[in-house]
Amino acid sequence: MTPVPPTVSPTMPPTTVPPTMRPVSLSDLLPSYSKLALVDPASPQSNARTCIWVEAHPEYNAMGGWRKLQLFSLVTIYYAMGGPVTWSENTRGNWLDATIHECFWPETSPNCVDNQSYQRLKFDGDGGIVGMISPEIGLLTLLTSLELERWAPFKPDGGLTKSIPTTIGLLTALSTIQISNNPFTGFIPTEIGLLTLLSFLRCGSGAFRGPFPTQIGLLTAMEYLYFAASSMTGTLPSELGLMLP
Incomplete structure (x- = not known):
């Protein structure tokens, strides 16, 4: 008996209609710590997500994944550092203005590489910055300068904790x-x-505690290191010698 060859499903001709491009979902991009924080409706992360949706940024749906993460990170930082409550008018500047690229939020000069990827986050003085540095700062992967220094070291309130x-x-x-x-x-x-x-x-006049981290000795590009008036304990690690030329 001649074996019957297996039946091959007919091949459909290729479609000429391009597939529908679904916008990249922010929820698919967020790290686990951000997703966990979204469970709390009062968290900076939840406020940031709501703000982005409510403001209906005109370019949001067309943004690539990296830009959506950048926007989410900056809005989360705004809420985590007291933006809507304690920031001075000068500090607030253009923050959250959906008609302006986020590169220009803090000031009129751009803080980004080629006006795209955030490179410098700077708040000087005592413009009402309070709260904490949110973990979402880690999403600004091209950041080269983080400047959050206050002018009044002994002011009883305010500052980042x-x-x-x-x-x-x-x-x-x-x-x-x-x-x-x-x-x-x-x-x-x-x-x-x-x-x-x-x-x-430069991390002086803070309330850091515990030993000086030995890992700082790995930073062989270091030229300026300042920890005066801190609450750290113990001896300086020998690894600091690795930083010497």
Whole structure:
């Protein structure tokens, strides 16, 4: 008996209609810590998501995934640092203005590479910055300068508290960190040792505690290191010798 060949399903001719492009969903892009924070409707992350939806940014649906993450990160930072409540008018500037590219929110000069990817986050003085650095700062992966220094180290209120998020280790392009005169608590994260391009680190007059992280010794590009008037304990690690030329 001659075997019957297997039946092959007919091949459909290729369609000439282009597939529908579904916009990249923010929920699909967010890291797990952001998704967890969204459970709380009062969190900075939830406020940021609501703000982006309500403002109906004219370019939002056409944005690529990286730009949606950048926008979400900056709006979350705004809420986490007291933007709608404590910021001065000068500090608030153009923040959350959906008609202006986020590169121009803090000031009229751009803070981005080629007016696209955020490169510099700067708040000087005492313009009402309070709260915490949200972990979403780690989404600004091309950031080269983080400047959150206050002018009044002994002012009883205001400033940034809690710990520096471990996601700072994702900002491998950072060359400058200035965060002095903020009442930070907790430890300096060991992930700071991942910032191999860091050359300027000023963290004086804070409330950091615990030992000096040995990982800072890995930062061989360091030129300026300042931790005066902090609450850190213990001896300086021998690894600091690795920073010497």
